[in-house]
Amino acid sequence: MAAPDVPAAPAPAGPLLTCLVTGATGYVGGRLVPELLAGGHRVRVMSRSPERLRDHPWAGDVEVVRADAADAASVAAACVGVDVVYYLIHALSTGPSFEAADRHTATVMAGAVRDAGVGRLVYLGGLEPEDEQLSPHLRSRAEVAAILLGSGIPTVVLRAAVIIGSGSASFEMLRYLTERLPVMVTPRWVHSRIQPIAVRDVLRYLVACAGLPAEVHRCFDIGGPDVMNYAEMMQRYARVAGLPRRRILPVPIFTPSLSSHWVGVVTPVPAGIARPLVESLRNTVVCAEHEIAQYVPDPPEGLLGFDDAVRLAVQRVRDSAVSTRWSSASVPGAPSDPLPTDPDWAGGSLYVDERVRSTAASAEGVWRVVEGIGGDRGWYSWPLAWRVRGRLDRAVGGVGLRRGRRDPDQLYVGDALDFWRVEEREVGQLLRLRAEMRLPGLAWLEFHVEHDAATGGTTLRQRATSAPRGLSGHLYWWTVAVFHGFVFGGMLRGVVRAAERSG
Template sequence: MSGRRVLVTGATGYIGGRLAPRLVEAGHEVRALARDPGRLRDASWADAVEVVAGDLEVAADVRRAVEGIDVVFHLVHAMAAGGDFAKAELAQARNVAAAAKQAGVRRIVYLSGLHPEGEHLSKHLASRVAVGEALLASGVPTIVLEAGIVIGSGSASFEMIRHLTEVLPYMPAPRWVRNFVQPIAVRDVLHYLVEAASLPDDVHGAFDVGGPDVLRYGQTMNGYAVEAGLPQRPIAPLPVLTPWLASQWVNLVTPVPRAIAIPLIGSLLHDCVVEERRIDAVIPPPEGGLTGYRDAVRLALVRERAGDIESSWRSASAAGAPADPLPSDPDWSGSTVFEDARERTTTASTDAVWRVIEAIGGERGWYSVPLLWSIRGLADRLVGGVGLRRGRRDPVSLREGDTVDWWRVERIDRGRMLRLRAEMKVPGRAWIEFSVEPVAGVAAADGTAGSGAARSHYRQRAVFLPSGLAGRLYWWSLVPAHHVIFELMAGRIVAAAEAEGAQDEGPEVEGPDVEGPR
C-alpha cells in the first residue's frame, strides 16, 4: 500500500519521538503537532516532517492539524501532569475524535495501557482506558494498542527497574512485586504502531500487545541484574508499603520523580498480562519474533552505554506547560524579579566556551560546589521534585525540551545562548542563562588574536520570579550561597574553556592549571 499522510501528536515524547522517523522510513508523509515546535527543531528527523504548532485542547488547532490527513497517531499522555489530568486527556481525545471525523480521517491509532478487566484501576490507567473508548466511539476506524511496561533506552519503566536494582543490595518492596507483568520492547511497540498506519479501514477495536515473557515484577529486577552483571537481589514483599509510599521510595532512589512514579506504580497494582492475541491476525509479529525481556534489557544497555538515546521520558515536561517568557525579557510586564548576573572576558574562543556551556550538568556537574548542589537536589526529591538524578539525554549535545538535571532547555541558540528553566520545587519560577559572543573585532572562532588577547565574552545570569512572601524569603536566604555558587561557576566555566581551547591549538600551547568540572 502506498504511503499515507500521517499526523503524530506527542512527537516530543518518548514514543512519538521514535515513531515519527520510522513512519518517514516506511514511506509516509508525516506531520507533527506540538505546542512548542521549537522543541523539535534539533531532532535529527525534523527536516523530513512537517511541524505545526497547536494545542490539543483548542478545537480549532486540532481541526487545522488534521486537514488532509489519513491517519492520526494520538500519543499524548499526562504522565506527570497535575490537577484534573483525566478531564484534560478526555477533552483532548474528544477534540481529536471530532476533528478526525469531520476531516474524513481514515484511521486513528492510540497507545494505551495493558489492564485487567473488571478491576478498579488507578486514575492514570483509568484515564487511558477512557481516552481509548472515546476514540473508538469517534465513528472513525480506530485501533487501540494496549501495552504493558515498555523496555528501552530512555523509558521510564526501564530506568525505574534499573535504578531500583543497582542502588539497593536488598530490596524491601510492596506486595505488587509478586504481580505478573508482560514487558514489551520499545522496538516491538514501534513495529505495531508503524504497521497500524497501513491497516485496512475495517479494522477497529482494542488489542493487547506484549512481549513473549510473563514475569513477576520482582523477576524483572533480577533479570536486569543478570544482564548488567550484578548479583541478584533478595526481595522481601512488605504489606504496609502502599502505592503512595512506594512512589516516595522510587522518587528518592531513582531518577524517576514522584509525579511519574505514581502512574507507573499504579499500573503494577494488578496482574497486567496479555489476555488475548487477536493482534496476531491483524498485525503479525516482527520478523524474527518478539523480543524477550532480557534481550530488550541488553539492547537498552548497549544503546545507553553508546550514548545513543533517541528519546527519553525526560522529554515530557514536568509542568506540562509551554515555555514561559523570561521575566527580564523586554516583553515581560511582571512584578518583582531577582537576578544574579556574572560576566567574564576570556582568551578562549567562542567555540571553546560554547562547548563547555552545552555540556554542563549531568556527569560533568555545575562547575561550582558539588556538595551544595547535592544537598539541594536531595531536598528537592524529599518534597517530590525531580532532583538531580535525571541527568542528560546526551553528554555533549542539547536540544530544546531536553532535561539537564532539574533544569529543562527552554531555548538554545547553538553557539551563542542556552536558557534553562528550573523544574525543582521552588516558591516561584527560576531560569539560568549562559551566553557567549566574540569580543568586538575578533572573529567567533578564528585564531587571529594574539596569545593572551581577549577573544570572547561570557555572560551568565540566574533569574527568579518569586511567588508571594515565601518566594522573596527563599531568594534572600540564598543570596550568600548564590554569591559563592555563581561566582565559582562563571570562573570555572571560563577556565575550563581556556584549557579546552589550549588543547585545540596543539600540544605546544600550555593550558592553565584548572580543576575539573564539578
C-alpha cells in the same frame, strides 16, 4: 543469543500516507516519527510548542503545525488532509483534574478526525485487566480508548504494559532501582504479573496499523514473549547488566504515595511521574489475546524477549554514552538507542568532569602534547596519585601502569596506553581513551583540540566520563571526586603548559 537489532519485518507495503503524530515530544512519539519517514510516509507533527521539536534529528523532514490538543479549532486544522492520526497523548500527572483533561482532549480529537474525514485513528493505551480495580491512569486510558473508538472513524487501540527501551519512564525506573539498590525494601506490587514489550515491537505495530483495512476497528493487546513480576524483572535486569543478584524484601505497608516518594529519592525519575507508574504496577497487566498477529504477523525471529530488549537498551547507552553526550546531536541507529531530546534523567547515570582551557599555543602544538601523554611522560598532574592508582589496580588483578606506550609520539586506535585503551582518534582534534583498570563500571577520558580562528590560539576541552555499574560504581565516583581538581584540573593545566613551552 540476542536477536539482531534491526527493525522487525514490516507489514506488506501499502500506499504512502500522510500521518499526523501527536505527542511527538514524548518517548514513543519521538521514535515513531523516523519509523514512519523510513516507511516513505509523509509526516505532520502537532505540537503546542513547535520550538521543543527543533532538536529532534528528524525535525527538518516533517511538517510541524502549532496546535493545542485541548483547542478544537487548532486540532481540526491540524487534521485537514491527513490519512492517519496517531494519538499519543496521555497526562502523566497526579493532580485531581488529569482524568478530565484526558477526557477533554480525546473528545476534541474524536470530533476533529470525524469532521476532517481522517481514514484511520491509532491510539497507544494500557492493558486493562478484568476483575481488578484499575489504577487512575489505566482507568483514564481505558476511557480515552472508548472515546476514540466512538469517533465513527476506523480506530485501532494498542494496549501495552511496560515498554522496554532507553528513555521509557517505566524502563528508567526499573533501571535505577536495580542498579542503585543491591538490597531493596519494596511494596507488594513487585509480585504483580507483567508482560513487557520492547519499544522496537511497539513501533513496528504502530507503523503497520496505518495500513490496516478500514473494517479493522477494535482493541489489540500487545506484549513480548515473557510474563513475569516486577521482582523477576529486576533480577533479570541485574543479570543482563552484570550485577549481582538483588535481595528484595516486600513490605506491605508501602502505599502508592509512599512508594512514589521512595522511588523519587532513590532514582532521578521525578516523583510526579513515578506516582502514576507505581499505581499502575499494582494491576495485573498481561495480554488476554494476540490477535494482532492476524494482521501484523510476528517477525521471523519472533518478538524481542525481555533479556534481549534490556541488553540492547543498556549496551546501546554504554556504547554511545561518550559520543552522544559530547556532541548532543547523535542520531540513534535503533529505537532502543537514547535520543538527545530524552529527559535528563533518562539513559542511566553518567558522571562527567569537564574542563576547558584556552592557550596561545598552536593547535598543532597542543595536539602533539595530547598524543604524547602517558608512558614515560606521565599524565602531567600529581604523579604520586597516578602511581598509587596503578598499584591499587595491580593489587586487584588489573593491568596497572606497567604497559606504557607502544610508540613515544604517536597513538593509533586500539593501542594500549598505561591502563587505558585508545578508543577513538581524529588527528589534530580528538583523542578518546577507554579505561581498562578494574572499575565498577565503565570510564573514558577525552581530549578535544579546537583552533580559535578569532584569536589564533587554541581551546583544549578535557572530559572524564563514568558510567557506574551498581551501587559500588556510584560510591567509587563520589569517593574519588574530591581528588578530581588535583588530578584532572592539574592534567589540563599541565598539558597546556607543556604545549606553551614547546612553542
